[in-house]
Amino acid sequence: MSKPVLIGAAAGFAGDRSDSSGPLIDLLSRSDGPRFLIYETLAERTLALAQKQKQIVPSAGAVPSLERLLRPALRDCARNGIKIVGNFGAANPHAAMDAIAGWMAEDGCGALRIACVSGDNLLDQITDADLAAIDLDNGVPKTQLVAANVYLGAAAIVEALDGGADIVVTGRVADPALALGPLIHAFGWAWNDWDKLAAGTLAGHLLECGPQVSGGYFADPGCKDVPTMDAIGYPVVKVASNGVFEITKPDGTGGLIDRRTVTEQLLYEIHDPAAYFTPDVILDITDVELVDLGAHRVQVSGAKGSPRPNKLKVTVCLDGGQLAEAEISYAGPNALGRAKLAAETILRRMARFAPGLKVRVDAIGQQSVFGSNERSPFSVNGVMCGSEDIRLRFAAMTEDRKVGQLLLDEVGALYCAGPAGGGGVRAHLTPRLASGSCFVERERVNHHVIFRDA
Structure with missing residues (x-):
């Protein structure tokens, strides 16, 4: 045997x-x-x-x-x-x-x-x-x-x-x-x-x-x-x-x-x-x-x-264009309100300078894993949520690197041109792959x- x-x-x-x-x-x-x-x-x-x-x-x-x-x-x-x-x-x-x-x-x-x-x-x-x-x-x-x-x-x-x-x-x-x-x-x-x-x-x-x-x-x-x-x-x-x-x-x-x-x-x-x-x-x-x-x-x-x-x-696997991702944090009293204002600012800026680009916004730890673009990242079942620590993530897929870089630059600009106390910006523009x-x-x-x- x-x-x-x-x-x-x-x-x-x-x-x-x-x-x-x-x-x-x-x-x-x-x-x-x-x-x-x-x-x-x-x-x-x-x-x-x-x-x-x-x-x-x-x-x-x-x-x-x-x-x-x-x-x-x-x-x-x-x-x-x-x-x-x-x-x-x-x-x-x-x-x-x-x-x-x-x-x-x-x-x-x-x-x-x-x-x-x-x-x-x-x-x-x-x-x-x-x-x-x-x-x-x-x-x-x-x-x-x-x-x-x-x-x-x-x-x-x-x-x-x-x-x-x-x-x-x-x-x-x-x-x-x-x-x-x-x-x-x-x-x-x-x-x-x-x-x-x-x-x-x-x-x-x-x-x-x-x-x-x-x-x-x-x-x-x-x-x-x-x-x-x-x-x-x-x-x-x-x-x-x-x-x-x-x-x-x-x-x-x-x-x-x-x-x-x-x-x-x-x-x-x-x-x-x-x-x-x-x-x-x-x-x-x-x-x-x-x-x-x-x-x-x-x-x-x-x-x-x-x-x-x-x-x-x-x-x-095929070339799927570029994935632009940028994050920024808000902490302390009224962090949620300041994060919400930051998100609104970015979405309005991108609608002005890159119309048609779909930008996803996630509030990590608040609503990100189960969220969608159809629902506000600042509420759960329509009820506003409070937090003293918010990490915002912005993401968009695009064929144009310049458009992706624009989103990253806009998030970075929140340091001075955004709500109080934003920090810890991290931004990446990476090639994306699609598979089937x-x-x-x-x-x-x-x-x-x-x-x-x-």
Whole structure:
């Protein structure tokens, strides 16, 4: 019987903690059988921003936090035979591979093989018909295409591991494929063994957001208490060859793993529990069983699978113009009245000098998260609210940088030309991205794997 496979998740997004890998490596290094450390770092806009960086600097385009996240783990993983799989290649997996090879040489990691997976970039292949199928509800014109990346499946990762890779660098792949690939490689699962592929996909789904399954994005004091979140443990799955697995975290770390945390992550981003589409299998979680084993261990079984879809999802990002944002604070007696006067002043000035520009006003902490332009930010259900501390935020989207800069300048002018006591102005004019999705025939997509011995 094959030994169980252990997979630890060291990152759930590009901005994750850099000290997450240490406890995971300690746990994996004391275990038998195949062991993997995975990094999921690519939100949709993370990849689009990386594509824009690569257009400016051809050697750029990998996840900016690559060194901070990965380098601390390289030497210990190499010494303990722990393989690494991550989508931190973003828009430039080749550049990421080169950087990793350099760090390995500098840090004395020994002779290792790196694999680079490409083929997800469809920027030059997207047709007008593809764009026509994208629903953009924000009025952004379907021009100025910035990025178009298809979600690859586990096949390229399996090919890389079968070819002897110790580190696999990818661009866009389906998040669960980061775990499914190692499982297919280790167990030799057939590509049409749908229930096992579903189980591996489910394991990857629970791991993909890192500490969300171990108490992150779950904690709610007094309702859902999570201990020691400043040292939260990142998750590990222990998968048997039949697809049944346990999810846990390293001993001595903070956080929490129980049926509740696993249930929340199980349902995360799931639209239809009976048909979660991935490139490798359609996952059905309606009969999944979670058994709380105690001591931060939950057994997961019952995933069902059906044949993979004929089409693959492509995330398309387009230039969305400029986002102008500026903030100013008012505090002390009658702060609300002065903030309201400041807002009225800005809106009147912008209506005069930039007619047609829609300016949003938020009173942060008073009304911002649930507010809208249809309701005054200074009232809740029509009743004026009082406060001794108001942070005003003004925001507008525009194609014209000069118009965006005008809004920022007007907010800055409130220092002298606005109500008493305004301060703490912060202003930013940043490029904005609009995103949508389309689907392409599987036959239009080809992955490529190259190897480098470092």
